[in-house]
Amino acid sequence: MLDQAQIDQFHREGYLIVRNAVPRAAVQALQDEIEVKIDRQAKILRERGEITEMHENADFLHRTALLHSQSTRILDPVAHGTHTGPAIFKLLTCPAILDIMEQLLGPEILVSSIYRLRPKLPGLAEGVIPWHQDSAYFHSCADDDLVPTIWVPLMNATVETGCMEVLPGCHRKGVIRHYWGDLKAPGLSVHPDHMPDVNPVPVPADVGDAVMMTNLTPHRSTDNVSGLIRWSADLRYSSPEAGDYGPNEASFLGRSKDRPDEVVTDWRAFEAIRVNHVPKTKIDRTWLRHDKETFQFPEKAIGPGPVG
Numbered sequence: 001m002l003d004q005a006q007i008d009q010f011h012r013e014g015y016l017i018v019r020n021a022v023p024r025a026a027v028q029a030l031q032d033e034i035e036v037k038i039d040r041q042a043k044i045l046r047e048r049g050e051i052t053e054m055h056e057n058a059d060f061l062h063r064t065a066l067l068h069s070q071s072t073r074i075l076d077p078v079a080h081g082t083h084t085g086p087a088i089f090k091l092l093t094c095p096a097i098l099d100i101m102e103q104l105l106g107p108e109i110l111v112s113s114i115y116r117l118r119p120k121l122p123g124l125a126e127g128v129i130p131w132h133q134d135s136a137y138f139h140s141c142a143d144d145d146l147v148p149t150i151w152v153p154l155m156n157a158t159v160e161t162g163c164m165e166v167l168p169g170c171h172r173k174g175v176i177r178h179y180w181g182d183l184k185a186p187g188l189s190v191h192p193d194h195m196p197d198v199n200p201v202p203v204p205a206d207v208g209d210a211v212m213m214t215n216l217t218p219h220r221s222t223d224n225v226s227g228l229i230r231w232s233a234d235l236r237y238s239s240p241e242a243g244d245y246g247p248n249e250a251s252f253l254g255r256s257k258d259r260p261d262e263v264v265t266d267w268r269a270f271e272a273i274r275v276n277h278v279p280k281t282k283i284d285r286t287w288l289r290h291d292k293e294t295f296q297f298p299e300k301a302i303g304p305g306p307v308g
């Protein structure tokens, strides 16, 4: 649970570090689940001749990078919200997180369709996430609603490994103009001409801690210059009123006073909901690509540098 000072800070600054927010057993279970998935994928890729060295003795913070240098397809089972299983379900529905969400959102809590596992591999340019607000990716129906992210490190995330950075107090002015970045930073970036003039704050966090942000908080993560994989999970929640802001994937009811019978309590039901989901709405954002966008200082708009 958050105390009132933490709730006030979250609303005032648009972010909050919550120490010991997440049970370590839940983090460990997710690490174990990921290791099994990666190992299974490594075996498939070995059969296809894409991987020759299995690095079976390498640990969670090294193995995937060693396998990735042989085949980038090693990440397929954990990419883009594809991962389901008992441990991710347990983390998404963990009472400690839902209690915090109930404080912020009230008793009706949707577990957002958009959750991600992020293996930020050392020295890999694609792992750099430029400045953005999550709402820039969402359908605009939730622009006026709170969709808190809880960013959960699966290792001790330091500045060196590329932890989160936020722009404090910049979440009250709505959705800022974004554009689609170039190949080095392929996601959405805040347009540099519209970048708030505020000093970034790095938010290192250890296993068990969580970094909370709003859907309008500008945030990014920079290079991982350590030798370790910076594993994390980012989870989101909303009240049902926020609507279907992430229609490409399935959300589900995580806690409810009004509809307790509809709360998903079993990971297999969660998996079925994810797998069988058919998107009905399209995202209504039309951000320009970097080569079609205009910039006051075009040289600032190449690569991840300009947006940070």
Ligand SMILES: O=C(O)CCC(=O)C(=O)O
Pocket (backbone or CB within 6 Å): 118, 120, 129, 134, 149, 151, 219, 220, 221, 232, 234
């Ligand atoms: O984990 C990262 O590096 C980026 C996460 C992010 O952008 C998010 O949680 O919205």
